[in-house]
Amino acid sequence: MIINHPLLGPRDASEFVYLGDACLMNRPAWVGERIEGEDANDAKTAEALQQYHDYVHLRQNNAGEHKELWYHEQGDRSWLVVTRNTITHEIYNVELAKDVALANKTARASQGGKK
Amino acid sequence: MRNSGFRYTGFRYSGFKVIKEALTGHKGWKPVWRTPEPKKEYDIIIIGGGGHGLATAHYLASRYNITNVAVLEKGWIGGGNVGRNTTIIRSNYLHPENQPFYELSMKLWEGLEQDLNYNAMVSQRGVLNLSHSDSQNDAYVRRGNSMIMSGADAQLLDQEGVRELYPFLDFDNARFPIKGGLLQKRGGTVRHDAVAWGYARGADSRGVDIIQNCEVTGFLIKDGKCTGVKTNKGDIGAKKVASCVAGSSSRVMSQAGMNLPIESHVLQAFVSEGLKPIIDGVITFGAGHFYISQSDKGGLVFGGDLDMYNSYAQRGNLPVVEDVCEIGMAILPAIGRAKLLRNWGGVMDMSMDGSPFIDRTHIKGLYFNGGWCYGGFKATPASGFCYAHLLATDTPHEVAKGFRLDRFQTGNVIDENGRGAQPNTH
Ligand SMILES: Cc1cc2nc3c(=O)[nH]c(=O)nc-3n(C[C@H](O)[C@H](O)[C@H](O)COP(=O)(O)OP(=O)(O)OC[C@H]3O[C@@H](n4cnc5c(N)ncnc54)[C@H](O)[C@@H]3O)c2cc1C
Numbered sequence: 001m002i003i004n005h006p007l008l009g010p011r012d013a014s015e016f017v018y019l020g021d022a023c024l025m026n027r028p029a030w031v032g033e034r035i036e037g038e039d040a041n042d043a044k045t046a047e048a049l050q051q052y053h054d055y056v057h058l059r060q061n062n063a064g065e066h067k068e069l070w071y072h073e074q075g076d077r078s079w080l081v082v083t084r085n086t087i088t089h090e091i092y093n094v095e096l097a098k099d100v101a102l103a104n105k106t107a108r109a110s111q112g113g114k115k
Numbered sequence: 116m117r118n119s120g121f122r123y124t125g126f127r128y129s130g131f132k133v134i135k136e137a138l139t140g141h142k143g144w145k146p147v148w149r150t151p152e153p154k155k156e157y158d159i160i161i162i163g164g165g166g167h168g169l170a171t172a173h174y175l176a177s178r179y180n181i182t183n184v185a186v187l188e189k190g191w192i193g194g195g196n197v198g199r200n201t202t203i204i205r206s207n208y209l210h211p212e213n214q215p216f217y218e219l220s221m222k223l224w225e226g227l228e229q230d231l232n233y234n235a236m237v238s239q240r241g242v243l244n245l246s247h248s249d250s251q252n253d254a255y256v257r258r259g260n261s262m263i264m265s266g267a268d269a270q271l272l273d274q275e276g277v278r279e280l281y282p283f284l285d286f287d288n289a290r291f292p293i294k295g296g297l298l299q300k301r302g303g304t305v306r307h308d309a310v311a312w313g314y315a316r317g318a319d320s321r322g323v324d325i326i327q328n329c330e331v332t333g334f335l336i337k338d339g340k341c342t343g344v345k346t347n348k349g350d351i352g353a354k355k356v357a358s359c360v361a362g363s364s365s366r367v368m369s370q371a372g373m374n375l376p377i378e379s380h381v382l383q384a385f386v387s388e389g390l391k392p393i394i395d396g397v398i399t400f401g402a403g404h405f406y407i408s409q410s411d412k413g414g415l416v417f418g419g420d421l422d423m424y425n426s427y428a429q430r431g432n433l434p435v436v437e438d439v440c441e442i443g444m445a446i447l448p449a450i451g452r453a454k455l456l457r458n459w460g461g462v463m464d465m466s467m468d469g470s471p472f473i474d475r476t477h478i479k480g481l482y483f484n485g486g487w488c489y490g491g492f493k494a495t496p497a498s499g500f501c502y503a504h505l506l507a508t509d510t511p512h513e514v515a516k517g518f519r520l521d522r523f524q525t526g527n528v529i530d531e532n533g534r535g536a537q538p539n540t541h
Contacts, residue, residue, distance in 0.1 A: 001432060014434040018424045018539065020378065050524075056536050057467045057523040058374040061365035063427040086379070087427045 022067040148319035156352035163360035164188025166197035169314035170499020176321035179507035189330035193311035199461035204493040205302035212517030223496030233313035241396035242302030255297040341481035362462030364485035376467040381426040387453040389413030405442035469541025470529035
C-alpha cells in the first residue's frame with residue numbers, strides 16, 4: 001500500500017506504524033477528572049467508567065470505509081488519519097492528525113456554544 | 116432423537132471399506148452430509164460453518180442430545196479460517212484461564228478420530244518453541260511449569276537438545292542465537308479441512324441441518340430477546356442463536372447493535388514446493404513471529420506476523436511476505452533454496468487481550484463465540500465443546516468461564532503477552 005503523505009507525498013506503508021481506529025483521538029475525560037467537581041455522584045462515576053471502557057476496548061471494526069491512525073515512524077514522525085477501505089485496501093484520503101484534531105475541537109466548541 | 120423424521124443414512128469408515136472401494140472403482144462412496152432446506156424453526160441456530168460452529172453442532176448432538184439444530188454458513192463448509200490456517204495444535208499457554216481450556220482441547224484432539232470415525236490426520240509430531248536468550252529460557256521454565264500444572268507435557272531443551280532434533284538450524288546467528296527451547300511433544304498438526312468435514316459429518320449424521328450458501332443478514336429481536344435470524348433464504352426462527360463467525364464477528368454482531376472488543380486483521384500463510392522430509396515437527400521462532408512445519412505432501416508450511424492494519428480482505432501485502440521469508444532465512448538458512456509455491460490470507464478476529472470469548476450477550480437467547488485471533492484452530496474441539504455446554508445448560512463450562520465479554524469492565528483481562536488493548540500485538 002502507498003500512503004499519500006500530505007507533506008511528503010507518496011510513501012510506502014511499511015515506513016509507518018499502525019495504531020488503529022481514529023476514534024482513539026476522542027478520549028473521554030477519565031473518571032478522576034469527572035468526579036472531582038461538585039456534581040460528582042455514583043451514577044456519574046459509573047457513566048464515566050463505562051465511557052472509558054468503551055473508548056479503550058470497543059471498536060466498530062468497519063468492513064469498508066475506515067478512518068485510522070498511522071504514525072510515520074521511519075519518516076517525519078507525524079501522525080496521520082488515513083481513510084481506507086478495509087475490504088479493498090484502497091486509500092481515499094490522508095490528513096495530518098493534528099489538523100483533524102483541531103477541526104474536531106472547533107466543531108465541539110461551536111456545538112457547545114449553541115447549547 | 117428429538118428431530119423426528121430424520122433417518123440415519125451415514126456409514127462407517129473402516130479398513131475393510133477402503134479396500135473394498137479400491138477394488139470396485141470407488142463407486143460406493145456417498146456424500147458425507149445432506150443438503151437440506153432450512154426448516155421454519157430450530158431449537159438452536161449456529162451462525163458460521165467453520166471449525167468452531169461445526170464442532171459446536173457435533174457436541175450439542177452427541178453430548179447433549181440436542182439435534183434440532185441448524186448450522187448456517189454463508190459460503191461453503193471449510194471455506195473460512197478452518198481451511199486457511201497452518202494447522203498447528205498445542206496447549207502451551209501460561210494463564211490459568213487459558214491453559215486448562217487448551218489442554219482440554221488437546222485431549223479432545225487425541226480422541227477425535229475415534230469419536231468422529233473420521234481420519235483427521237491428527238499428528239502429535241511435537242511443537243518446539245526456540246529460545247534466544249537466557250531470560251527467554253527463564254520465561255520458558257515458568258511457562259513449562261504452568262503447562263505441567265494443568266496436566267499437559269512440557270520439556271525444556273538446552274542448545275544440544277535442540278541440535279539433536281534439528282541440526283540444520285542457525286544456532287550461531289549473530290542477532291538471535293538459538294539457546295534452547297520448550298518442547299511439547301503432544302503438540303503437532305491436524306489436517307484442517309478434515310476437521311471441518313469430520314465434524315460436519317458427525318453433526319449431520321445425528322440430524323443437524325448444515326445449510327450452506329445461507330448468509331445471516333440480521334437478527335429477529337423483540338423486547339430484548341432474540342427469536343431467530345434473517346437470511347438470504349428467508350427468516351428462520353430459533354429458541355437460541357449462537358454466533359460463531361470468527362473474522363466476521365463484528366460485522367454479524369453489529370446487526371444486533373453490538374460493538375465488540377475485536378478488530379479484524381489479515382494473517383498470511385505460505386507453502387513451498389514439495390521437498391523430501393526435513394522437518395518432522397513444528398518449529399517456532401522465539402524472537403518474533405515465525406513458525407514452520409512440513410506437510411505430509413512435502414511442502415514447507417509457514418507463516419508469521421499479521422499485516423498489522425484492519426482488514427477484511429483475504430489477502431495480504433508484500434512487506435509481510437518479505438518479513439516472514441527473512442525470519443525463515445535467519446533460523447533456517449536452507450529454506451532459501453526452496454521455491455515458494457502459494458500464499459494466501461485469512462481474516463482474524465483479534466481481541467483486545469488476545470484471548471477469546473464464549474459467552475451470553477445482553478440480548479436474551481443470543482450467544483457469542485469469537486476473538487480467536489490466530490490461534491483458534493487448536494481450540495476447535497474445546498471451543499465447540501464449551502459452547503455446546505453453554506448453549507445446552509446456560510452455564511459456562513468450567514474451563515471456559517474466564518472467556519467473558521465483560522472482562523475488560525471487571526478487570527479480568529487474560530493478556531498472555533502483556534500488551535494491553537492493542538489487538539495487532541497479541
Ligand atoms: C493464515 C492462518 C494461519 C493460522 N494458523 C493457525 C495455527 O497454526 N494454529 C491455530 O490454532 N490457529 C491458526 N489460525 C487461526 C484459526 O484458523 C482460526 O482462529 C479459526 O479457524 C477460527 O474459527 P473457525 O474455524 O470457526 O473460523 P472460520 O472457518 O472462519 O468460520 C467462520 C465461518 O463463518 C461464516 N460466516 C461469516 N459471516 C457469516 C454470516 N453472516 N452468515 C453465515 N455465515 C457466516 C464464514 O463464511 C466462515 O465459514 C490461523 C489462521 C490463518 C488465517
